[in-house]
Amino acid sequence: MADEDEGNEYRWETGYEKTWEAIKEDDDGLLEASVAEIIQRAKRKRQAERKPNTRLGMMRHLYIILDCSDAMSDQDLKPTRQLCTAKLLEGFIEEYFDQNPISQMGIIVTRNKRAELVCELAGNVRKHVDIVKQIAQGPCSGEPSLQNSLELALSSLRLLPGHASREVLIIMGSLTTCDPHDINVTIQKLKAEGVRCSVIGLAAEVRVCRQLSKETGGLYSIILDDCHFRDLLLQQVEPPPAARTQDCSLVRMGFPHHSKIGNDPADASGAPNNNAMSFCMCHLDVEGKMDASKLGVAGHLCPQCGSKYCELPVECRACGLTLVSAPHLARSYHHLFPVDNFLEMDAKENMKHNCFGCRRKFVEIDKHVYKCGACSHIFCLDCDIFVHDTLHSCPGCTSSCKNVK
Amino acid sequence: MAEEVETSLMVIVVDLHTRQRYLRQQPSQLVHVLDSIMTLANMHLMLKTKNKVAIVACNAARSDFIYCDSDAIQPQPIQGQSGNTVQKQSDGQYEVFAHLETMVKQNTRKFTLDEKSTFFDDRDGESLIAGALTLAMCYINRINREKPTGEKLNSRLLIVTGCAGGASQHMAYMNVFFTAQKQNIVLDVCSLDYELGLLQQGCDITGGLFLKIPQLQGLLQYLLWVFLPEPPIRKKLVLPPPARVDYRAACFCHRNLIDIGFVCSICLSIFCKFSPICTTCNTVFKPPTSLVPKKKKKPNKGVC
Numbered sequence: 001m002a003d004e005d006e007g008n009e010y011r012w013e014t015g016y017e018k019t020w021e022a023i024k025e026d027d028d029g030l031l032e033a034s035v036a037e038i039i040q041r042a043k044r045k046r047q048a049e050r051k052p053n054t055r056l057g058m059m060r061h062l063y064i065i066l067d068c069s070d071a072m073s074d075q076d077l078k079p080t081r082q083l084c085t086a087k088l089l090e091g092f093i094e095e096y097f098d099q100n101p102i103s104q105m106g107i108i109v110t111r112n113k114r115a116e117l118v119c120e121l122a123g124n125v126r127k128h129v130d131i132v133k134q135i136a137q138g139p140c141s142g143e144p145s146l147q148n149s150l151e152l153a154l155s156s157l158r159l160l161p162g163h164a165s166r167e168v169l170i171i172m173g174s175l176t177t178c179d180p181h182d183i184n185v186t187i188q189k190l191k192a193e194g195v196r197c198s199v200i201g202l203a204a205e206v207r208v209c210r211q212l213s214k215e216t217g218g219l220y221s222i223i224l225d226d227c228h229f230r231d232l233l234l235q236q237v238e239p240p241p242a243a244r245t246q247d248c249s250l251v252r253m254g255f256p257h258h259s260k261i262g263n264d265p266a267d268a269s270g271a272p273n274n275n276a277m278s279f280c281m282c283h284l285d286v287e288g289k290m291d292a293s294k295l296g297v298a299g300h301l302c303p304q305c306g307s308k309y310c311e312l313p314v315e316c317r318a319c320g321l322t323l324v325s326a327p328h329l330a331r332s333y334h335h336l337f338p339v340d341n342f343l344e345m346d347a348k349e350n351m352k353h354n355c356f357g358c359r360r361k362f363v364e365i366d367k368h369v370y371k372c373g374a375c376s377h378i379f380c381l382d383c384d385i386f387v388h389d390t391l392h393s394c395p396g397c398t399s400s401c402k403n404v405k
Numbered sequence: 406m407a408e409e410v411e412t413s414l415m416v417i418v419v420d421l422h423t424r425q426r427y428l429r430q431q432p433s434q435l436v437h438v439l440d441s442i443m444t445l446a447n448m449h450l451m452l453k454t455k456n457k458v459a460i461v462a463c464n465a466a467r468s469d470f471i472y473c474d475s476d477a478i479q480p481q482p483i484q485g486q487s488g489n490t491v492q493k494q495s496d497g498q499y500e501v502f503a504h505l506e507t508m509v510k511q512n513t514r515k516f517t518l519d520e521k522s523t524f525f526d527d528r529d530g531e532s533l534i535a536g537a538l539t540l541a542m543c544y545i546n547r548i549n550r551e552k553p554t555g556e557k558l559n560s561r562l563l564i565v566t567g568c569a570g571g572a573s574q575h576m577a578y579m580n581v582f583f584t585a586q587k588q589n590i591v592l593d594v595c596s597l598d599y600e601l602g603l604l605q606q607g608c609d610i611t612g613g614l615f616l617k618i619p620q621l622q623g624l625l626q627y628l629l630w631v632f633l634p635e636p637p638i639r640k641k642l643v644l645p646p647p648a649r650v651d652y653r654a655a656c657f658c659h660r661n662l663i664d665i666g667f668v669c670s671i672c673l674s675i676f677c678k679f680s681p682i683c684t685t686c687n688t689v690f691k692p693p694t695s696l697v698p699k700k701k702k703k704p705n706k707g708v709c
C-alpha cells in the first residue's frame with residue numbers, strides 16, 4: 001500500500017497552485033496575460049503525468065459523507081457553508097454521473113453525533129440532486145461523528161462484489177468528531193476492505209482525517225475558498241486508479257433492448273402498441289405517489305427475468321443482473337483511451353496553415369500551435385483544449401484512414 | 406430584456422464513398438444528391454440572413470470540409486473591388502447561393518480526385534463519417550466561441566449517407582454523440598440505403614431524427630420536409646415516428662449483438678462468453694466462481 005500513497009501529498013506541495021511560476025515574461029518583457037493559458041498548462045501537465053493504460057476503478061461506488069453539524073452554519077462560505085456545499089455538490093453529482101455512468105453514489109449525513117443514511121447507493125442523478133437540495137434546507141446541529149458515518153458506509157460497501165471500486169468522500173466542516181470507540185480500528189477495517197477515503201476539509205487540518213486518507217489511499221485537502229472547493233470536488237470526478245485489493249473480473253451484465261418510445265409522454269401515445277402494459281419496477285415503492293409508477297409499454301426489460309425499468313443503468317431488483325445500455329459503457333471509454341497530448345509548436349512557421357479542426361486561420365496572436373503526434377495535423381489552442389477536455393477524439397486521426405484501426 | 410438573436414448553424418456530412426449502392430449503380434446520381442444537399446443548404450441560408458452552413462465530405466480515405474466559412478463570400482470592402490470573392494450575379498440568382506454551389510462543386514471535385522481518395526478503391530474500409538463529425542464538432546465549437554455576445558447559436562448536424570456499418574470507428578462516434586448531447590447539438594441522419602443501428606443511437610441520444618428514405622428520387626423532398634425545420638418546430642409537424650433504437654451491445658470478440666454478456670471490470674470491454682483473459686487490456690481474470698456476487702446478508706444498521 002505504501003507506494004500508493006505517493007502523489008497523495010498536500011495539494012500545495014504538488015506545485016499546481018504555484019500559478020505565479022507559470023507567468024513568465026516573453027521577449028518583449030510582457031507577461032503572458034492569458035489565464036486560459038495558465039490553466040491549460042496545468043492541465044497539460046496533469047495529462048502528461050497520467051500514465052496511459054493505468055488500471056482505473058471504473059465501477060465506482062462512492063459514499064459522500066456530509067457534515068451537517070453546527071460548524072456547517074458558519075458563514076465563511078457564502079451564504080453559509082451548508083448552502084454553498086449543497087450548491088457545489090449538485091454540480092459535482094451531475095458531473096460524476098456524466099463521467100462515470102455505470103457508477104453509483106450514496107449519501108450519508110452526520111449530525112448530533114449520529115450518522116444517517118439519506119440515500120442508498122444508486123445511479124440516479126435527479127434523485128441525488130433532490131436529496132442534496134433537501135439537505136440544504138435541513139438543520140445543522142450538534143457534533144458530527146466520523147466513526148459512525150464510516151462504519152455505516154463500510155457496512156454497505158463491504159457487501160459489494162470484489163471488482164467494485166469502493167470510495168468514501170467526506171466533506172467536513174467541523175474540527176472535532178464524536179466517536180464511540182477507537183477510530184483507528186475503523187480506519188484499519190476500511191483499509192482492509194480497500195475503501196478509498198478522501199476528505200475535503202472546510203476549516204483546517206485535522207489529524208484524524210489526515211491519517212484516514214493516508215491509510216486508505218485517498219486525498220486530503222483543505223479548501224481556500226469556494227472556487228478551490230469546486231476544483232477539489234471536480235478532482236473526484238475522474239475515476240481513481242484501481243485499488244490493490246480490487247479484483248479484476250468479468251461482470252455479467254444485461255443489455256435491455258427496448259428503448260423508450262419517444263422522449264415526452266405526449267407522443268408516446270401515438271406509438272405502435274404491440275406490447276402488454278406493465279408497471280415499472282423502479283417506481284413501485286415511491287410512497288404516496290401512485291401515479292409515479294408508470295403503467296405503459298415503454299421501458300427497458302431485463303433480458304433475464306423480464307422486469308421493466310424506466311431508466312438505465314440499474315441493478316435488476318428481481319434477479320440482481322446489472323442492466324446497462326451499450327452507450328453507457330461507451331461513455332466511460334475515453335477515460336481508458338485518452339487522446340495523447342499534442343506537441344506544442346511555435347506558431348510562426350505555421351502561419352500559412354489553418355487549424356485542422358476548426359479551420360481557423362492562424363494569426364499573429366497565436367503564440368503556439370499544437371500538433372498531434374499520431375496524425376501530424378496542426379491545431380489551435382482552443383481545439384487542443386476542446387479535443388482533450390470534451391471531445392476525446394482527435395479530428396486528424398479520425399479523418400484519415402491509415403490511423404483508424 | 407432585449408430579444409435574443411437566434412441563428413442556426415447546420416453542418417451537413419456528405420458521404421462520398423464509392424461503394425454506396427446508388428453510386429455503383431449509376432455514378433451520375435451523385436450530381437442529384439449533391440444538388441439536393443446544396444438546395445437544402447441554400448434553403449437554410451434563406452430562412453434567416455444570419456444562418457450558417459458548413460459541409461463536410463468523407464469517404465474511406467479521409468474526411469474534409471468542402472464548404473465552410475473560409476469558403477464563404479467575404480464581406481466586401483465598401484470601396485475597392487479587391488479580394489477573391491463575389492462573381493457578379495448571373496441570372497438573377499442570389500450571389501450567395503451561386504457562390505456556395507461553385508465552391509461545393511469545386512471542392513467536391515478536389516476531394517474526390519485527391520490522390521488519397523483515388524488510391525483507396527471501394528473495397529477498402531468504411532466511410533470515415535465519425536471523422537467528419539469530429540471535424541464538425543470542432544468547427545461548431547469555434548463558431549459558437551466567435552459569435553457576438555447576446556446572440557444564441559443553435560447548431561445541428563445532418564448526415565447523408567448510403568453506407569452501412571460504422572463499427573470500425575465506434576468509439577469516435579460515441580465521443581461525438583456524448584459531446585453533442587452535452588452541448589445541445591442535434592444529430593439528424595438521412596440514410597439512403599440501410600437501417601443504421603449506431604447512427605440511430607446517435608439520433609436518439611441527441612434528440613435528432615433518423616430517416617431511411619424509401620427512394621432516392623425523392624431525396625430533396627425528404628430533406629426539405631423533414632430536415633429543414635429547426636428541431637423546436639418539429640414537435641408541431643407530423644414527422645415519421647421515432648425508430649425503436651436497439652441499444653444492445655455488440656461483443657468485442659465476434660461483433661454479435663447480445664442480451665447478456667460479460668464486461669471487463671477494468672476496461673469495460675464486452676464479451677459474449679467468459680474468457681480467462683481480456684483481449685483489450687490483457688487483464689487476467691479470476692475464475693468464474695468469483696462471478697457470483699458475495700451476497701452475505703448482514704445487518705445493515707447505522708452504528709450509534
Ligand SMILES: [Zn+2]
Binds near residue numbers: 302304319321
Ligand atoms: Zn432481472
Ligand SMILES: [Zn+2]
Binds near residue numbers: 379384547
Ligand atoms: Zn482550431
Ligand SMILES: [Zn+2]
Binds near residue numbers: 375395
Ligand atoms: Zn491526431
Ligand SMILES: [Zn+2]
Binds near residue numbers: 660
Ligand atoms: Zn463474441
Ligand SMILES: [Zn+2]
Binds near residue numbers: 669670686
Ligand atoms: Zn479489459
